[in-house]
Amino acid sequence: MNKDIAEGKWKQMKGKIQQKWGKLTDDDLDRIEGNREEFAGVMQERYGQTKEEAEQEFDRFRDSDI
Numbered sequence: 001m002n003k004d005i006a007e008g009k010w011k012q013m014k015g016k017i018q019q020k021w022g023k024l025t026d027d028d029l030d031r032i033e034g035n036r037e038e039f040a041g042v043m044q045e046r047y048g049q050t051k052e053e054a055e056q057e058f059d060r061f062r063d064s065d066i
Helices: 003-020 026-032 036-047 051-063
Strands: none
Touching (some): 003 026
16 A cells, blocks of 8 residues: 555544554644654654564554454
């Protein structure tokens, strides 16, 4: 899935993301705006994940049925 599609799905994903990762704030999600690298950075800050782990989480979640 390319970046444009991911960003387009972002609004649909935000609520589900907050359910799954409760430490992410509205401000975090506004900053991320569907950007995989931003997501990875926030996940590193909030959950102590590596960049690779966070990117894999993003990909799995993005590609799942929302």
